[in-house]
Amino acid sequence: MSDVRGVPATVTVVIPTRGRPRHVVSAVRSALDQTRPPHEVVVVVDGPDPSTEQALAGLDPRVVVVPLLSSGGAAAARNAGVARATGDLIAFLDDDDLWLPAKLQRQWAVLAAATDPWNTVVSTAAFWDTGDGATVWPTRSPRPGEPIAEYLFVRDHAGEGLLATPTILLPRTLAAAHPMDPTMRIHEDLDWFLRLEAAGASFVVLPQPLVRVDASSGRQSLSSQSTWSESLAWSVEHRARLGPRAFSGFVLTEAGRAAVRSDAPLGTRTAILRCAMGGRPRPRDVARYLALNAAPSRLRSWVHARRLGSTS
CATH class of the missing domain: 3.90.550.10 (Spore Coat Polysaccharide Biosynthesis Protein SpsA; Chain A)
Incomplete structure (x- = not known):
């Protein structure tokens, strides 16, 4: 062709x-x-x-x-x-x-x-x-x-x-x-x-x-699976390229949610929020992150499963 x-x-x-x-x-x-x-x-x-x-x-x-x-x-x-x-x-x-x-x-x-x-x-x-x-x-x-x-x-x-x-x-x-x-x-x-x-x-x-x-939970990929700490470190390193809005969004959604799912200590999750505030976070993203942290672990697991498994 x-x-x-x-x-x-x-x-x-x-x-x-x-x-x-x-x-x-x-x-x-x-x-x-x-x-x-x-x-x-x-x-x-x-x-x-x-x-x-x-x-x-x-x-x-x-x-x-x-x-x-x-x-x-x-x-x-x-x-x-x-x-x-x-x-x-x-x-x-x-x-x-x-x-x-x-x-x-x-x-x-x-x-x-x-x-x-x-x-x-x-x-x-x-x-x-x-x-x-x-x-x-x-x-x-x-x-x-x-x-x-x-x-x-x-x-x-x-x-x-x-x-x-x-x-x-x-x-x-x-x-x-x-x-x-x-x-x-x-x-x-x-x-x-x-x-x-x-x-x-x-x-x-x-x-x-x-x-x-x-997207099954047991999937093993050649792409490395990141932890919240690695994701946070990556976002800080590439903060300028992400821009202030995307930086805060990434920290709260990618690094932050990973920290919550892994039951990271409250002090760690608070530090992640402080890091995100150094960019330009949207109030709705901060509110969602706070709500996620306040939810019981079983409810968080259920919400995460629903996010991935709901039929469009």
């Missing part, structure tokens, strides 16, 4: 994986079965994993398996996939998630209509499946001129603003020029979005749910 009016056309799908041969085969098939088929699917095996390599062998001639000698994590695996890719565009997919058949076709149509397709990142909504139900997030697209950090963290309800890596499509030149930071243990995707925006990229989010994300 060649470029149309200078718009990048061929797609390389990049899937990092480790230790889940059955899941990754399903993910690969959902990528191959697109109404606008990809040029290739690059599966990066993050460390020695003979079972996964065997499961992928002979699956389809478009499947390229890149085995890494040692595990470097999700960011390093995705970077390796981008380095091996030959398509004009990169579409990321996780090994336990699935695409709906029209995902690439609809994203490419948006890219083709963009003013500057070579600096445009296209995402979509997704079904977040807990096993007990599915919620469609995000509930809106970025507003014109809205900084991406504020879209992600200055929100009125759960899932209002969201960029999930398995929904992302962007030009290979953009991904190669601005790779994910493989040294980061947490929030490497958020860091990447901020750097893409600083480099001049614009973000478009299709409201249609075109990806099914495994």
Whole structure:
């Protein structure tokens, strides 16, 4: 498939994986079965994993398996996939998630209509499946001129603003020029979005749910799972890039809620609130954080489960 009016056309799908041969085969098939088929699917095996390599062998001639000698994590695996890719565009997919058949076709149509397709990142909504139900997030697209950090963290309800890596499509030149930071243990995707925006990229989010994300509580991902302390440290380090409103929103929602769920001491939760007040918090975010801290632990657990498991 060649470029149309200078718009990048061929797609390389990049899937990092480790230790889940059955899941990754399903993910690969959902990528191959697109109404606008990809040029290739690059599966990066993050460390020695003979079972996964065997499961992928002979699956389809478009499947390229890149085995890494040692595990470097999700960011390093995705970077390796981008380095091996030959398509004009990169579409990321996780090994336990699935695409709906029209995902690439609809994203490419948006890219083709963009003013500057070579600096445009296209995402979509997704079904977040807990096993007990599915919620469609995000509930809106970025507003014109809205900084991406504020879209992600200055929100009125759960899932209002969201960029999930398995929904992302962007030009290979953009991904190669601005790779994910493989040294980061947490929030490497958020860091990447901020750097893409600083480099001049614009973000478009299709409201249609075109990806099914495994959000079950037992999910184990190549992306590191952060603790409240790590999230707080990350937000303080990147405070200037987040901006005062997004900084406070991140501290209260991401770090703060994680601290409450882990039953951190009251003094710690108070310190998190003080930290958030150093930015520009919205009164509603402060009120919600205080209410969350005042709620009994069983009620907090129930609310958290409802946030993830309510059916849209």
